[in-house]
Amino acid sequence: MPAFPFNDTVLLATVLFSVGLTGVLVRRNMVFMLMSLDIMLNAAALVFVGAGARWHDAVGQVMFLLILALAAVETAVGLAIILRLHAQGRPTLDADTGNLLQG
Amino acid sequence: MxxxxxxxxxxxxxxxxxxxxRKVAVHAVLYLVVTLLALAALxxxxxxxxxxxxxxIIYAGAIMVLFVFVIMMLNLGQSDSxxxxxxLRPRAWLGPGILAAIVCAELLYCISPFSGSLPTIPPITAHDVGLSLFGRYVLMVELVSFLLLSGLIxxxxxxRNWMEDR
Amino acid sequence: MGEILLPLLILSPLAASLVVFVSAGRLSACAVGTLACTGVGMSAVISVILSVMLLSGPATGTLQVMLWPWIHIAGFSADIAFMLDRISVVMILVVTIVGLLIHIYAVSYMHDDPGIARFFGSMTLFIASMLVLVLASDLLCLFIGWEGVGLCSYLLIGFWYDTPANTAAARKAFYMTRMGDAALLCGLLLLATAAGSLHIGTVLAAVANGQVALSAVNMAALFILIGALAKSAQIPFQTWLPDAMAGPTPTSALIHAATMVTAGVYLIARLHDLFVMAVPVMALMAVLGALTLLMGACTALVQSDLKRILAWSTISQLGYMFLALGCGAWQAALFHLMTHAFFKALLFLTAGAVIVRTHHEQDIFRLGGLRHAMPGLAAAFITGASALAGVPLVTAGFYSKEMILSGVWAAHFRLTHEWTLSGHVLWGIGLLGAFLSALYIFRCVFIVFFGKSGTTATGRTSRLMTIPLSCLCVLSLCGGIIEMPMTFPPLHLFSALLDPTLPPSHADEPGWLVLVGAIVPLAGLGVAWVLWGRPSPIMREIPGQAAVIRFARTGGGMDVVYDHLFVQPFRFLTWLTRHDILDHAITGTGRLTQAVSTSVLRSRTGFLDILTLGGRRGIRSADHLLGQIHNGRVRWYAAWIVGGLCAGLAMAVLA
Known part of the structure; x- marks a missing residue:
């Protein structure tokens, strides 16, 4: 029997997801938004691994690997964009200033 | 246990x-490393x-190092914190907090409790994962390699444009 | 042995193309040309070996190679698989040998162009895609090659992309064939759902044993026919081919005369068992082919640009092939495809050499009397022209045209019980087309090579150009004697090659058919001599003022029709989306309300005053609120997403 029951895994993942969501919505600094996104991705990955352990299927960990790759790409591109913005006269990294179109 | x-x-x-x-980005990165290590234990x-x-290795190691490098290049100071x-005034937390709480509550309500644990089963080894990864999901691996490549590019x-503009 | 050679056949031009593309700008023009010719030459050698292997085997033998499975899901499967049978043998021989000759010619023709690597890369890639198209035993795999040749055609039409007209021509060709490709894909999907596989053998077997409903067969055949019509520039898609002459002349010879435009003919010949079941589609195909061949010939008769004359004549000759296909004489269509590839490539390459030596002069009325300056090229062009016109006995075009005409004569369509379409009418149209072909091509010959001398020709034609030209001359003259008309000595190598099991047995045609078919081209030649060829020709220049001439010169005004039918509505749509009609409507409503409210305000009627003021405020605040929704702030968007998630989850929870 796994040391950590599936119900608790899902509970933890939900809370973690909500915390990450709050971070994305609250923070105006894009570096923090990226970190919060990573927390959310981790929560999703945790559910996959937990479900894989619960139903004894290797697919859960396969999905974990895919999410890992996705997170790596997302972080790399996001950080590149942040660097570019910082260099081009937006040093505050405020996510709310990117509204030139104004809707 | x-x-x-x-x-x-x-x-x-x-x-x-x-x-x-956190108000200082490096602190946040360090806390994120702690979070990821605890998650690894789980x-x-x-x-x-x-x-x-x-x-x-990848998350707490590589990706976090990426964050640290970028924060170093951003050259943040006292004014930034x-x-x-x-x-980060308390009022800013109100709306997002409520939204996230609603989502959390609804998710928890949706998830019906699963019946008790199964009898002892052997854990999934890297061997099983590898067989699955390069058997049924080999196309996924290819797609992920495309994704990584496009991310790299x-x-x-x-x-590069940023360097030239400088 | 064959299992290795067949993939190698495609791989060698592909590899040459990759190397040429990757090393663009680093290799000398000579090295690039050598590389491309080596790649195509290797595949020509391999195709000869393969055809000898196949033809020495049993009569119904095919060579199947499955490289790898592509898609395997429940109810459908597709593979990357190739098949060499007796139909594709003809095609690979034509594609690789004519392709090789044109490549050799192009080495000399393009040697001082800065974009030579791009040119040869696209050309070899085209050969590879065409071989995929020809060899594929799975229709989805065939579609890869189909799209690949379209791409290469686009790249090569717009090869000199500095001129806006060239890129416009390339785009036009791309869009026109794209419409057909969409239709072809629809047809393939229809077949795939009906038969569960797109393997050609499986599909044909499913159609033959009645597994597919007749209506589905008809629809699929119609869609595939539309795709083939677009690729082969038949009515109503014919307008892209004359504009495609913007590309380099070897491209026009290889892609827009010899091989790519015949892909539609090949596809229908491949699936002829399917089309036999769809009688109305066959009748439509024959009628469209007949119309196209007449229209192309009439338009070619009034053109003044050398390459455009050849382009319209290609359309007209393709019309012959579709006429033959529609009448069920697919062997004749393939035979004409082969001879047409020979003589049309010869005509284009000779025209290219003439144009190069007269400083890029393409107007036939400014050329003239070139017979003395370039006797060799004149001889080559006259050879090609005789083959195109079908001068009896000595040229290849005569035999293939005879085969088509005899096949058309025997055809008979029973559309409904009382409504039948006899092949005799179509035969008459074909004969008229043969007369017109002889007339327009010899008009071109007499104006360009005889008469008063126009521009001065300089330079010499290089040896690299003359070798392919002489090879093609020989092929245009002797390529036809492998298949004799019925009334001649029984030599039927070509139909024996295609279908060795069936003895040729359409012996019910009267003998005078061949005689008429032989006299008509000669009559055309004679009329052309009277009109344009005598020392004091009757018609030196066509009066350009006559409305009918202008109408015909622009290709029957189809471009204008398309402009009004498709381009203008599309422009209007883009205009609508650019000016955001909804936005205008909302703003207009708001302004209208505002105007009304101000006018009412001015009338100072107390009750209405308050009401309109309230309405105005309400509208303004609603406007403000709507504006707030898309304020361009990422976090707000995220919040909206989360709000939507909340709502969705709530619905799921409460349901």
Whole structure:
């Protein structure tokens, strides 16, 4: 029997997801938004691994690997964009200033 | 064992909360590393030691180093943390907090409790994962390699123009 | 042995193309040309070996190679698989040998162009795609080659992309064939759902044993026919081919005369068992082919641009092939495809050499009397022209045209019980087309090579150009004697090659058919001599003022029709989306309300005053609120997403 029951895994993942969501919505600094996104991705990955352990299927960990790759790409591109913005006269990294179109 | 699991879970959640409330970016990164390490411990307890290793090596290692480098290049100072403080007034937490709480509550309500645990089963080894990964999901691996490649190219492209503009 | 050679056949031009593309700008023009010719030459050698292997085997033998499975899901499967049978043998021989000759010619023709690597890369890639198209035993795999040749055609039409007209021509060709490709894909999907596989053998077997409903067969055949019509520039898609002459002349010879435009003919010949079941589609195909061949010939008769004359004549000759296909004489269509590839490539390459030596002068009325300056090229062009006109006995075009005409004569369509379409009418149209072909091509010959001398020609034609030209001359003259008309000595190598099991047995045609078919081209030649060829020709220049001439010169005004039918509505749509009609409507409503409210305000009627003021405020605040929704802030968007998630989850929970 796994040391950590599936119900608790899902509970933890939900809370973690909500915390990450709050971070994305609250923070105006894009570096923090990226970190919060990573927390959310981790929560999703945790559910996959937990479900894989619960139903004894290797697919859960396969999905974990895919999410890992996705997170790596997302972080790399996001950080590149942040660097570019910082260099081009937006040093505050405020996510709310990117509204030139104004809707 | 269960106590250890509870400890790791609480460290994860507290670390995540610390990440989103810090004013200095480096602190947040360090808390995120702690969160990820605790999560890795949880993954070990779920029987996924291979995934835990990857979480430590790639996430807590590589991706966090990326964050640290970028924060170093951004050259943040005293004024930045002051601005963060300005942005993080208690009123700003109200709307997002309520939204996230609603989502959390609804998710928890949706998830019907699963019936008790199964009898002892052998954990999933890296061997099984490898067989699955390069058997049924080999196309996925190819797609992910495309994704990584395109991410590499786009990050390189964005960064290169930046260097030229300087 | 064959299992290795067949993939190698495609791989060698592909590899040459990759190397040429990757090393663009680093290799000398000579090295690039050598590389491309080596790649195509290797595949020509391999195709000869393969055809000898196949033809020495049993009569119904095929060579099947499955490289790898592509898609395997429940109810459908597709593979990357190739098949060499007796139909594709003809095609690979034509594609690789004519392709090789044109490549050799192009080495000399393009040697001082800065974009030579791009040119040869696209050309070899085209050969590879065409071989995929020809060899594929799975229709989805065939579609890869189909799209690949379209891409290469686009790249090569717009090869000199500095001129806006060239890129416009390339785009036009791309869009026109794209419409057909969409239709072809629809047809393939229809077949795939009906038969569960797109393997050609499986599909044909499913159609033959009645597994597919007749209506589905008709629809699929119609869609595939539309795709083939677009690729082969038949009515109503014919307008892209004359504009495609903007590309380099070897491209026009290889892609827009010899091989790519015949892909539609090949596809229908491949699936002829399917089309036999769809009688109305066959009748439509024959009628469209007949119309196209007449229209192309009439338009070619009034053109003044050398390459455009050849382009319209290609359309007209393709019309012959579709006429033959529609009448069920697919062997004749393939035979004409082969001879047409020979003589049309010869005509284009000779025209290219003439144009190069007269400083890029393409107007036939400014050329003239070139017979003395370039006797060799004149001889080559006259050879090609005789083959195109079908001068009896000595040229290849005569035999293939005879085969088509005899096949058309025997055809008979029973559309409904009382409504039948006899092949005799179509035969008459074909004969008229043969007369017109002889007339327009010899008009071109007499104006360009005889008469008063126009521009001065300089330079010499290089040896690299003359070798392919002489090879093609020989092929245009002797390529036809492998298949004799019925009334001649029984030599039927070509139909024996295609279908060795069936003895040729359409012996019910009267003998005078061949005689008429032989006299008509000669009559055309004679009329052309009277009109344009005598020392004091009757018609030196066509009066350009006559409305009918202008109408015909622009290709029957189809471009204008398309402009009004498709381009203008599309422009209007883009205009609509650019000016955001909804936005205008909302703003207009707001302004209208505002105007009304101000006018009412001015009338100072107390009750209405308050009401309109309230309405105005309400509208303004609603406007403000709507504006707030898309304020361009990422976090707000995220919040909206989360709000939507909340709502969705709530619905799921409460349900």
């Amino acid at each position: 269960h106590a250890l699991a509870l400890l790791a879970a609480s460290v994860t959640i507290i670390g995540a909360i610390m990440v989103i409330t 993954l070990v307890m779920l029987g996924a030691s291979f995934a835990a290793m990857l979480e430590i 002051a601005r963060e403080k300005e942005w 786009s990050a390189f492209h964005i960064g």
